[in-house]
Amino acid sequence: MTASLGTNQLRTLTTVMDATALGDHRAGSPADLLVSDVFCWLRRGEGLLGYGEIANYSGTGGERFATAEQWWKSLLADALVVDSINSPGTGPMAFGSFAFSKTSAHRSILVVPAVVVGFSAGTVWITQLTVDGTSPTVESAHAALCAFLAVDHELLELPAEGTTAAAASRGTLTTGALTEEQWKESVTAGVHAIEGGGLDKVVLARDVVATFEEPVHRVSILQRLVQLYGECWTYGVRGLVGATPEILIKVDGTTAQARVLAGTLDREDEPEGSVDFATTVLGGSTKQRQEHDFAVRSLVRQLAPFATDLSFPPEPFILELPNVWHLASDVTAVLADTDGHLPTSLSLVEALHPTAAVCGTPREDAGKLILELEKMDRGPYAGPVGWLDGAGNGEWGIALRGAVLESPKTVRLYAGAGIVEASDPSAELAETWAKFRPMLQALGLRT
Structure with a gap:
């Protein structure tokens, strides 16, 4: 097992999303906020998008699930959580991908993102997570998201119906x-x-x-x-992508x-x-x-x-x-x-x-x-x-x-x-x- 974590405790703040704070970046739907390295879990316009990484677990073998859960619980033990929504996916959260077999050399992972945007039943929220000793605020959460989106400002346009997404790349x-x-x-x-x-x-x-x-x-x-x-769950966790x-x-x-x-x-x-x-x-x-x-x-x-x-x-x-x-x-x-x-x-x-x-x-x-x-x-x-x-x-x-x-x-x-x-x-x-x-x-x- 390997784990990466800052020297300070986990701190999170979750609040209703203010789309106007994103400036030029749209926030009408999850597709508006897809970027190159995003962690993705979406279905029917609802789900979670994660940006950046502040902590992670990786491991192999038959104990990979148990050790990942142990790592996650230790991270939560003294976490400072501010959550005005209190719904599944708000507050502390992590994206994960696990190898199919206990014999696999592929490393299973849990990753705690720096920022999460969630969509559920008409509510859009944002969560900022830190382990560097800083305390998230509403302003810092939106600023952090804008920074991640700015890196990917030149997003590829969604292809028109009947065309291919990668037609230019034979x-x-x-x-x-x-x-x-x-x-x-x-x-x-x-x-x-x-x-x-x-x-x-x-x-x-x-x-x-x-x-x-x-x-x-x-x-x-x-x-x-x-x-x-859209009827499937589109997922993206590092190099793993698909629609299950x-x-x-x-x-x-x-x-x-x-x-x-x-x-x-x-x-x-x-x-x-x-x-x-x-x-x-x-x-x-x-x-x-x-x-x-x-x-x-x-x-x-x-x-x-x-x-x-x-x-x-x-x-x-x-x-x-x-x-x-x-x-x-x-x-x-x-x-x-x-x-x-x-x-x-x-x-x-x-x-x-x-x-x-x-x-x-x-x-x-x-x-x-x-x-x-x-x-x-x-x-x-x-x-x-x-x-x-x-x-x-x-x-x-x-x-x-x-x-x-x-x-x-x-x-x-x-x-x-x-x-x-x-x-x-x-x-x-x-x-x-x-x-x-x-x-x-x-x-x-x-x-």
């Missing part, structure tokens, strides 16, 4: 750890392992690498994802929610009357329903020890996204109070990750097979990404439909598919291309 795609044929062989091996008994489902991922002639503009990627995938449709856990006071996705249908060649078509093909598919049922039952089983009440619908619904249809189920839990304490969002992340939707079931067996068949380190792909605050609230998605900006001109994209006994390798390969589509569109490589 790129090429190459295979990653496995070629398409090698990956299909891995899918076949996964099916054989399931047929052998003891394993119900395994999720196998693959990677492709995009290389560009000119540097990639991170802000244009986020802008494009917000524009095209799946929430691992959201904690708001005594309530926790999760969205489980498993079962996918590509929309690229959808016929007329597509809603009925998706309902028939997904809802009527034994393979797709089995895959979804495994994922829901797995999450409910892991969440149950932390809840006094759990509810989820008997039938999944069809989630419509621009690239695919999904079978989806929303799970809601009333959190159990243990000795006067509710579980925090990060403690629930540790208990739930990895779900059957991104690993398989049984979890341990599926995880071992993933390491054997994928031939790559997933890094942060399919790991938890999101934020937490000082009250235990937080929103953590699963880092899907995303990519890692490995260098100014190189981006590694990831996508996976749930493998069950009835899986067909060619169909599963096609599913990964459907799931690559959001990032390919954001990079201007495919419309």
Whole structure:
């Protein structure tokens, strides 16, 4: 574990945002305030944007969640907090990204930003956080935000409908750890392992690498994802960017929610009357329903020890996204109070990750097979990404439909598919291309 922190205590001030204090910088929507290095968590015009870094944790291994939470609690222990709003995401908060596997060399992180702007239910707020001994004020918070925005004054304009975000930066795609044929062989091996008994489902991922002639503009990627995938949670934590449709856990006071996705249908060649078509093909598919049922039952089983009440619908619904249809189920839990304490969002992340939707079931067996068949380190792909605050609230998605900006001109994209006994390798390969589509569109490589 490594940690960076100033020598003084954490101090935060949260107040309603005064858009007029931003001068030339607009604040009508979150998209107005996207800049190159912003920490991002946005959906339907609501969420959080973070600027700068004043403290951070990083670590690897099986204890990465526990050590991150220990670091966060130590930072909060003597914090001075002024918060006139007292809502989830106000006051002390941090953005985070965690590696999928405990064996990964990729470092999991929590980062405390210098300034946060939040959007929720028509309210816009600003939080300034310091560890240098200074006490934030309303004036200093707005001045700090303006300073971060001024550095990125020449923002890339959002591309018009029908154009690509990175059209000026031509790129090429190459295979990653496995070629398409090698990956299909891995899918076949996964099916054989399931047929052998003891394993119900395994999720196998693959990677492709995009290389560009000119540097990639991170802000244009986020802008494009917000524009095209507003129903998803657009995330940006350092080099990790994407738009996930799946929430691992959201904690708001005594309530926790999760969205489980498993079962996918590509929309690229959808016929007329597509809603009925998706309902028939997904809802009527034994393979797709089995895959979804495994994922829901797995999450409910892991969440149950932390809840006094759990509810989820008997039938999944069809989630419509621009690239695919999904079978989806929303799970809601009333959190159990243990000795006067509710579980925090990060403690629930540790208990739930990895779900059957991104690993398989049984979890341990599926995880071992993933390491054997994928031939790559997933890094942060399919790991938890999101934020937490000082009250235990937080929103953590699963880092899907995303990519890692490995260098100014190189981006590694990831996508996976749930493998069950009835899986067909060619169909599963096609599913990964459907799931690559959001990032390919954001990079201007495919419309």
